[in-house]
Amino acid sequence: MPAPAKAIRRDISDPPVIEIQNLSMRFGDHQVLRDISLVLPAGQTLVVIGESGCGKTVLLKAMNGLLRPTLGEVRFEGIPLARMNEHELARIRTRYGFVFQGAALFDSLTIADNIAFPLREHTRLSAAEISDIVESLLGEVGLPQSVATMKPMQLSGGMRKRAGLARALALDPHLILYDEPTTGLDPIMSDVINELILRARSRDGVTSVVVTHDMHTARKVADVILMLYPLSRLPPGEPQVIFQGTPHDLDNCSDPRIRQFIEGQAGTRLSELKDEQARDQAQSTPPTPEHSQHTEDET
Amino acid sequence: MLDRVAGVGDVAIFSLKTVGWIFARRQRRDVLLPSFYQIGVLSLPVVALTGLFIGMVLAVQSYSQFRAMGLQTRLGAVINLSLVRELGPVLAATMLAGRVGSAMAAELGTMRVTEQIDAMESMGANPIYYLVVPRFLGCLILIPTLTVMADFMGVLGGYLYSHLLLGIDYHHYWTNSREYVDAFDFLMGIFKTFFFGAAIALVSCHRGFNCDPGAEGVGRAATNAFVHSFMLILVLDLFLGIGLDNLQDIFHPEGPRKLL
Numbered sequence: 001m002p003a004p005a006k007a008i009r010r011d012i013s014d015p016p017v018i019e020i021q022n023l024s025m026r027f028g029d030h031q032v033l034r035d036i037s038l039v040l041p042a043g044q045t046l047v048v049i050g051e052s053g054c055g056k057t058v059l060l061k062a063m064n065g066l067l068r069p070t071l072g073e074v075r076f077e078g079i080p081l082a083r084m085n086e087h088e089l090a091r092i093r094t095r096y097g098f099v100f101q102g103a104a105l106f107d108s109l110t111i112a113d114n115i116a117f118p119l120r121e122h123t124r125l126s127a128a129e130i131s132d133i134v135e136s137l138l139g140e141v142g143l144p145q146s147v148a149t150m151k152p153m154q155l156s157g158g159m160r161k162r163a164g165l166a167r168a169l170a171l172d173p174h175l176i177l178y179d180e181p182t183t184g185l186d187p188i189m190s191d192v193i194n195e196l197i198l199r200a201r202s203r204d205g206v207t208s209v210v211v212t213h214d215m216h217t218a219r220k221v222a223d224v225i226l227m228l229y230p231l232s233r234l235p236p237g238e239p240q241v242i243f244q245g246t247p248h249d250l251d252n253c254s255d256p257r258i259r260q261f262i263e264g265q266a267g268t269r270l271s272e273l274k275d276e277q278a279r280d281q282a283q284s285t286p287p288t289p290e291h292s293q294h295t296e297d298e299t
Numbered sequence: 300m301l302d303r304v305a306g307v308g309d310v311a312i313f314s315l316k317t318v319g320w321i322f323a324r325r326q327r328r329d330v331l332l333p334s335f336y337q338i339g340v341l342s343l344p345v346v347a348l349t350g351l352f353i354g355m356v357l358a359v360q361s362y363s364q365f366r367a368m369g370l371q372t373r374l375g376a377v378i379n380l381s382l383v384r385e386l387g388p389v390l391a392a393t394m395l396a397g398r399v400g401s402a403m404a405a406e407l408g409t410m411r412v413t414e415q416i417d418a419m420e421s422m423g424a425n426p427i428y429y430l431v432v433p434r435f436l437g438c439l440i441l442i443p444t445l446t447v448m449a450d451f452m453g454v455l456g457g458y459l460y461s462h463l464l465l466g467i468d469y470h471h472y473w474t475n476s477r478e479y480v481d482a483f484d485f486l487m488g489i490f491k492t493f494f495f496g497a498a499i500a501l502v503s504c505h506r507g508f509n510c511d512p513g514a515e516g517v518g519r520a521a522t523n524a525f526v527h528s529f530m531l532i533l534v535l536d537l538f539l540g541i542g543l544d545n546l547q548d549i550f551h552p553e554g555p556r557k558l559l
Contacts, residue, residue: 061417086425090423098417100414104413104414105418106415107410
């Protein structure tokens with residue numbers, strides 16, 4: 001890997017890569033996350049699961065400061081993000097890689113320029129060095145060199161995701177955040193992405209957070225799984241994190257809410273949804289909490 | 300009401316950040332030039348064409364009224380004065396708001412919706428520096444040149460129509476124009492456009508940055524960008540007009556010149 005070689009050796013005394021204390025997120029009247037705490041040591045892969053609208057993406061965006069917490073604190077390698085100004089935040093973000101749900105490649109740039117973007121922004125490498133790095137990154141995610149000159153719109157969904165991953169890897173990040181990396185892909189391409197997540201992780205000391213509702217991905221890549229439950233359906237006072245443990249623990253878990261999710265069974269969910277709808281119509285106060293929560297999660 | 304105030308404050312902060320980023324970092328050619336091309340070069344044909352027609356329309360409209368008073372030889376003065384003071388600048392600004400403003404809002408809105416702006420931020424790059432500053436500078440620097448084009452084509456259109464179709468004498472047309480239109484009128488028109496250009500860029504980029512999700516959100520951002528910039532153009536035009544007229548009175552204490 002010819003990227004700027006930053007030795008990311010770690011030992012036990014290093015602070016955890018991500019440390020979240022009592023995080024709450026609220027958008028207007030709508031609370032998405034409540035009192036979340038977690039510690040993610042270096043080198044681990046955390047998978048966050050949960051149904052749509054439970055705040056997974058919001059949690060991910062809080063981890064790199066794209067969204068500021070309403071309450072609580074997020075620390076990256078021991079440094080609280082909230083205390084940083086825009087400039088410091090920009091600098092620390094070079095240690096993050098973020099793979100977006102829709103890849104979020106810049107439409108107006110070619111794939112090569114997309115991957116080179118963080119390198120041009122943050123390094124003083126020459127054009128030749130950058131093009132070498134781009135070439136090797138394309139190889140690393142299994143994309144042919146011919147896509148380098150193409151625009152994102154000319155690529156298939158799976159290719160775009162992989163190009164997005166290549167861009168996230170460009171600066172040799174310490175922490176890679178994946179937002180629904182396999183959503184919308186066929187099963188084989190999904191597994192290719194899983195393999196790439198595992199391979200990215202085998203880079204020296206890389207820590208990963210994967211937000212997904214694909215149980216196959218969760219079982220394959222996770223060291224630790226965290227399951228969030230939508231606040232709107234949670235009885236008051238109960239913790240929003242309904243599971244935290246290894247994939248093995250998850251399979252042995254007897255909580256019906258978790259079993260329902262990992263086995264992909266709707267159970268009484270449809271009738272609950274209908275009840276909610278009837279209740280909302282009775283109150284005639286659109287939009288429904290379910291709906292607005294969904295939009296917030298998507299944005 | 301509170302939302303409106305918060306909205307205005309939000310645009311103000313956005314504008315300050317934009318101005319801050321103009322000086323915070325050296326501007327890159329490869330970032331600026333595509334925006335300049337899009338805003339300036341590609342707007343030239345529409346601005347020229349609408350300018351030509353507005354000049355001719357002015358000739359048509361003023362001719363009958365001036366002839367009724369037997370003043371048709373003064374046509375040049377009224378056409379050219381309205382053109383360089385008001386219609387040229389406002390027309391160029393309107394075309395820019397319609398052609399470029401709504402496109403900027405739609406483009407940035409799409410980038411917001413598809414998380415491209417988040418992606419830029421997550422890579423430690425500032426979206427205002429990369430996306431707003433080039434568009435702002437493009438509008439600010441190029442709108443005066445577009446106005447000169449609109450003025451020129453309007454003057455040409457007004458003259459051609461008056462001379463060829465209404466039969467106004469060449470000599471009278473231009474002598475009257477020269478007598479009533481001076482450099483201050485022209486420069487005042489150009490001066491106003493800097494405000495129009497800044498308003499278009501800031502309002503449109505702000506709309507795009509704060510776009511609601513989905514195709515509907517992008518559509519609304521584009522429409523609002525035009526509607527809000529157009530309203531702002533007219534409001535600014537009124538107040539700048541009043542201010543500049545007062546200024547002109549100071550320099551020409553003999554009072555406003557009369558056409559009649």
